[in-house]
Amino acid sequence: MVLPRVRFAPSPTGYLHVGGARTALFNWLFARHSGGTLVLRIEDTDRERSTEAHTKVILDGLGWLGVQWDEGPLFQGAYGSRHKADAERLVAEGKAYRCFCTREELDTQRAAAEKVGQAFRYDRRCFRLPREEVERRGAAGMPSTIRFLVDDKEIAWDDAVHGRISFQGRDLDDFVILRSDDSAIYNMAVVSDDIAMAITHVIRGDDHISNTPKQIALYRALGHQLPVFAHVPMILGPDGKKLSKRHGATAVGDYQDQGILAPAMRNFLALLGWSPGGDREVLPPDEIIALFTLEGIQKKAAVFDAAKLEWMNGQYLSALPADELVAEVRRRLEQIGLSDDGRDLRPLIDAVKARARTILQVANRVAVRLDPSRSELDEKGRALIGKMGSAFYSNLARAADALEPLGNGAWTAERLLASLKVMAESNGMKLGDAMQPIRVALTGSTVSEPVNELLEVVGAKRSLERLREVAGRERGTGSSA
Numbered sequence: 001m002v003l004p005r006v007r008f009a010p011s012p013t014g015y016l017h018v019g020g021a022r023t024a025l026f027n028w029l030f031a032r033h034s035g036g037t038l039v040l041r042i043e044d045t046d047r048e049r050s051t052e053a054h055t056k057v058i059l060d061g062l063g064w065l066g067v068q069w070d071e072g073p074l075f076q077g078a079y080g081s082r083h084k085a086d087a088e089r090l091v092a093e094g095k096a097y098r099c100f101c102t103r104e105e106l107d108t109q110r111a112a113a114e115k116v117g118q119a120f121r122y123d124r125r126c127f128r129l130p131r132e133e134v135e136r137r138g139a140a141g142m143p144s145t146i147r148f149l150v151d152d153k154e155i156a157w158d159d160a161v162h163g164r165i166s167f168q169g170r171d172l173d174d175f176v177i178l179r180s181d182d183s184a185i186y187n188m189a190v191v192s193d194d195i196a197m198a199i200t201h202v203i204r205g206d207d208h209i210s211n212t213p214k215q216i217a218l219y220r221a222l223g224h225q226l227p228v229f230a231h232v233p234m235i236l237g238p239d240g241k242k243l244s245k246r247h248g249a250t251a252v253g254d255y256q257d258q259g260i261l262a263p264a265m266r267n268f269l270a271l272l273g274w275s276p277g278g279d280r281e282v283l284p285p286d287e288i289i290a291l292f293t294l295e296g297i298q299k300k301a302a303v304f305d306a307a308k309l310e311w312m313n314g315q316y317l318s319a320l321p322a323d324e325l326v327a328e329v330r331r332r333l334e335q336i337g338l339s340d341d342g343r344d345l346r347p348l349i350d351a352v353k354a355r356a357r358t359i360l361q362v363a364n365r366v367a368v369r370l371d372p373s374r375s376e377l378d379e380k381g382r383a384l385i386g387k388m389g390s391a392f393y394s395n396l397a398r399a400a401d402a403l404e405p406l407g408n409g410a411w412t413a414e415r416l417l418a419s420l421k422v423m424a425e426s427n428g429m430k431l432g433d434a435m436q437p438i439r440v441a442l443t444g445s446t447v448s449e450p451v452n453e454l455l456e457v458v459g460a461k462r463s464l465e466r467l468r469e470v471a472g473r474e475r476g477t478g479s480s481a
Contacts (some may be wrong), residue, residue: 004036006201007194008062008069009076012042013049015251016061018304019205019235019243022269026232027203028067029270029292039197040072045189047077061252064262065269066285071197076189079196083184086192086222087146087177095221096177098144099126100137122147122174146178148188148218155213160230160294162206167213175214187211191218199227203294206231230294233273233301243304255309259332259358261320264313273302282315310357317362318354322346325353325362332363333370340370351449351457368443369458372466375444384436384446395437396471398423400464407460417452441470 008024010016031038042058044050059073090096099122101109106122113120126134127149138144150173156166177188184192190211194202209231219226235243243250255265267283275298276283276291283291317325326345333340345366352365368375377385385392402423406415424434435451442463448454455463 002200004031004034004200005039005198006031006036006203007039007041007197007199008067009041009043009190009193009204010058011046011049012044012051012054012058013046014054015253016058017250018252018255018269020058021061021065021067021252021265022235022272023204023232024062024067025065025266025269026274026292026297028069029289030201030203030294031070032289033292036200037070038068039074039199040069041074041076041193041197042072043076043186043189045076045080045183045186050077057253061256064256065252066262066266074197076193079189079193080183082196083189083192084178084182087184087188090148090177090218090221091146093221094149096146096148097127097174098134098138099147099176100129100142100144101126120173124174127174143180145176145180147174148177148214148221150174150217155216157212157216157226157229159209160201160228161233161297162209162231162299165209165212169213169217172213172217177218187214187218191215191222194227195219195222195224201228201230201294203230203232206233228294230297232297233299235272236301236303238303238305240303259360259362260309260313261316261359264309264316267316268309268312272304273298282312314357317356317359320353322349322353325349325359328359329363329366332360333367336363336367338367338370338374343370348457351453355447355449365443369454370462372442372458372462373469375442377440377444378446380446381440381444384440388433388437391433392437392440393471393473395429395434396441396467398427399434399438400467400471403455403460403467404464407464411456411460413450413452413456416455417450420452438467441467 006027008027010020010024028038030036040062042055044055055073062069087096091098101122109123110120126144126147129137150169152168152170154166155169155172156164159165175185175187177185179185193199212229212231216226237243252265256262263285266285267281267288270283270288270292271281274292274296276288276296323346326349329345329349330340348366348369349362351369353362356362356365388395399420402419403416406412406419420434420438421431424431427434436446438451439446439448439454442448442454442458449457458466
């Protein structure tokens with residue numbers, strides 16, 4: 001039994017798009033599920049646009065995502081001599097031919113076709129050249145490309161996702177496979193490499209379907225068995241159009257910067273166009289691998305829902321021990337110029353992570369608890385101030401007076417709650433009217449952990465300073481707290 005060999009073959013001409021990341025993930029999941037091999041091949045034949053910086057971004061993105069390749073990275077540019085040899089072999093076998101037409105001649109042919117409303121198709125004038133003339137032009141140093149001689153027969157395959165797909169050879173042009181500078185065109189290079197690397201399954205985006213009949217023709221001409229093709233539907237934005245920057249972040253690195261956890265991103269991408277069956281959405285990696293099959297890939301396009309990604313990330317954040325978040329939170333605090341002064345961040349992280357959706361949110365909320373002056377009012381906070389009016393400020397002053405005695409070593413959640421209850425009762429107010437102003441003053445929001453726990457993690461000194469500062473403001477500044 002031959003174990004599957006798959007490849008992820010990005011072009012280092014830009015960042016790692018989430019679509020490319022999902023393709024890499026599907027290849028990795030299939031390889032791990034089947035006990036096969038994942039080859040990473042960098043298709044760097046676009047010499048003008050390919051850069052080492054882009055290659056590094058791709059490798060870093062895959063590493064962060066947890067997609068581990070078994071062979072590579074291999075660089076397509078290193079195999080140019082093999083690509084050329086395969087193309088020349090097809091010429092020798094009468095399956096391809098040299099074309100001496102200049103760009104101007106081809107443009108003239110294309111314009112003539114357009115004038116009569118026909119699709120351009122190369123007229124094979126160079127195919128009809130006598131062999132002696134071809135040899136004479138070659139000996140004279142005339143530039144030439146190599147064109148593949150397309151058969152008029154049907155080219156069809158059974159796609160692992162879409163089922164049977166068929167093209168007619170007569171609808172395909174005699175496409176160029178080798179440029180005049182001896183570099184291979186994409187379809188020639190891909191087939192040559194896939195054959196040499198013994199690739200058994202080609203899992204890629206369905207934007208490559210139009211390339212597949214040309215590649216199948218080349219496989220057959222080179223005398224090799226076809227791989228299994230599985231074309232994965234595209235990822236769309238919420239508006240039903242192809243995902244792009246107008247929908248927000250599209251690079252994997254952007255989501256990492258925004259505080260998305262790698263396991264959450266991996267889980268989310270796995271479910272974009274693939275279904276494990278059932279209603280479960282948060283799945284551990286081992287379970288995704290165990291369940292993943294090509295048959296589970298859906299035919300319809302997937303929609304990238306950023307809100308769902310954040311929800312899923314929140315599920316992972318809630319389940320993570322604070323210990324595993326400390327280093328990343330501390331790094332982000334340093335980025336905004338806030339020192340934790342060696343304080344144990346774990347209680348603060350535990351206080352906020354259940355309500356956060358990203359590590360960035362965790363860090364920002366920890367920052368507010370380290371320094372409440374960094375808090376910013378949200379809409380609900382402003383609404384509360386507007387509703388309570390002067391009572392907002394007077395209640396804060398009463399709370400500060402009631403809590404101050406606890407600052408001498410009794411600043412615990414239990415005692416804080418007890419003092420606030422006594423204060424509310426003695427002033428004839430609802431407990432919420434005592435609690436919510438404190439929450440807004442310390443965080444800018446009406447939503448947080450329980451107020452007594454919030455006070456405990458912020459600490460006596462900073463809490464009392466902040467409550468008195470906000471309580472001392474004029475009512476006319478009710479747009480801020």
